[in-house]
Amino acid sequence: MASSPNPDPAELLEDVVRAALKAGADAAEAVTAERRALSIGVRMGALEEVEREESRDLGLRVFIGKRQATVSSSDLSAETRERLVERAVAMAKLAPEDPWCGLADPDLLASGEAPDLDLFDADEPDAARLEARALEAEDAARAVEGVTNSEGGSASWSMGRWRLLTSDGFTGVYRGTVSSTSASVIAERDGVMERGGEGRAARYGSDLPSPALLGRDAGERAVQRLGARKLSSRTAPVIFENRIAASLLSPIIGAVSGPAVTRGVSFLKGKLGQRILPEGMDLIEEPFRPRGLGSTPFDDEGVRVQERKLVDDGVLTTWLLNTSSAAQLGLRSTGHASRGLAGPAGVSTHNLHLKPGERTLAQLVADAGSGLLVTSMFGPSLNPDNGDWSTGVSGFWFEDGEIVHPVNEVTVAGSIPDLLMRLVAGSDLEFRGSTNAPSLLIDGVAIAGA
Structure with missing residues (x-):
């Protein structure tokens, strides 16, 4: 193995995979994950926290017949890599057989020149710039009348690079940056305090709303919460604001996950090709969206990704499959593998959004007449078997x-299956994260209160 203290990542992966095959593995894949990050926190107008991170880690998965093992390390020296390979092969020899494990089908692997997803912002802010952003956000929040205290403002920047190489010839690499700004403050009236916060993240710092705008929003949200009351238990229309409406999509994502389907713990099992959302409603995945927080040129097993409708006109069109879950279902990977440096792959989506409707939030409120507008959620609970x-x-x-x-x-x-069939989508879709939705109205929901 190369003995350089800082080996080239591509050469390092080639060395590790070659060594694994030489040590007795039938197949292998190796990944490196590099990360640099800087985060600044302020409170009450003063610097409170500075965090820096630099890491470079290696992950290796080896296969011996239908046995597999994964190992990882942040020490990339030649001696440690040699021990890592030896340990992985020894573990695989002792592992129980997994009839579904293996590398991705070669004909499913991404190939050719990767699309330019514009994920990397070369403008790297220093600590002073981040501190100024955090202070501006917090100052704007504290300036809102009624705000009496602050939980702080923050600003951060991070860069990550992911490189994957497999023994059957796939190699791929991409990098991206994320910038964020947030503020959280407390308003008080008559001895009762309420918290409000706002934050945004984007691939490019220039795509973020101004810190002053974010801070003012945080302060206003805190003040608007003053005078909050409980409700008596009832059934009424409920509208989920677009900032948190994507949370209603999480149960769908979990239920169409290949690993969940293979285990039989999905309230959507047996629903492929059937209607799960109202007519005309689409759930769209766009892995090639420029500057998308969930964009990627390939999945974490090297399989090509594609734009698709997970739900088309209300009808479920696909499961989310990695290589293992696809094999168990007698299907092929859909390019949704997601993994860390160690352990088997799970699944995830790539820039998912619910198609917006035609009504504004104000129109949804007017249409509903009386009801509850939800602006924050906490402690969700889901029975994956029946969707309660x-x-x-x-x-x-x-x-x-x-x-x-x-x-x-x-x-x-x-x-959830019943609630999803009664969704009405608003027109206010915003791309705030990797999964997004417009405001969503459900005509009658059980509300448990005082």
Whole structure:
């Protein structure tokens, strides 16, 4: 193996895979993950925290027949890599057989020139710039009338590079950056305190809203929460604000996950090709979206990804499959493998969003008449077998299409399969993360209150 203290990543992966095959592995894949990050935290106008991170890690998965083992290390010296290979091969020889393990099908691997996803921002901010952003956000939040204290402002920048090489000839690499700004403050009235926060992340720092805008939003959200009341238990229309509406998609993602389907713990098992959302509703995946927080040129097993509708006109079109779960179901990988440096692959989506409708949030509120506008969720609970779901929420009660008062300490609950079939999508889709949705109205939801 190369003995350089800082070996070239491509050569390092080639050395490790070659050594694994020489040591007795039938096949192998190796990954390197490099990361640099800087985060600044401020509170009450003063610097409070500075965090720097630099890491470079190696992961190796080896196969001997239908046995596999994974190992990882942050020490990339030749001596450690040699021990890593020896340990991986020895572990694989002792591992129980897994009839579904193996490298991805060669004809499914991404090939050719990778698309330019524009994920890397070369403008790397220093600590002073990040501190200025954090202070500006917090100052704007604290300036809102009614705000009495601060939990702080923060700003961060990070860069990651992922490189994958397999013994059957695949090699791929991509890198990306993420910048973020946030603030969180406390408002108080008559001895009662309420918290409000706002934050955004983007591939390019220049794509973020201004720190002052984010901070003002955080402060206003805290003040708007003052005077919150509980509700008596009832059934009423509920609207989930677009900032948190993507949380309603999480049960779908979990239920169409190949590993969940193979274990039989999915409330959507047997629903492939059937309607799970209202007519006209699409759940769209865009892995090649420029600057997308979930964009990628290939999945974590090297399989090519593609734009697709997971739900087309309300009908479920596919499971989310990696190589192992696809083999168990007698299908082929859909390019959704997701893994860390060690352990078997799971699955994940790549830039998922629900197609927006035609009504604004104000129109959804007017259409509903009276109900609950949810602006935050906490402690969701889901029975993956039958879809029984509940979550704590806070937000605002509205009547005759107008906000009446803020609400806290209530729970909404129901059967997710039933709730999903009654979704009405608003028009206010924003791409805030890797999974996004417009505001969503459900005409009648059980609300448990005082």
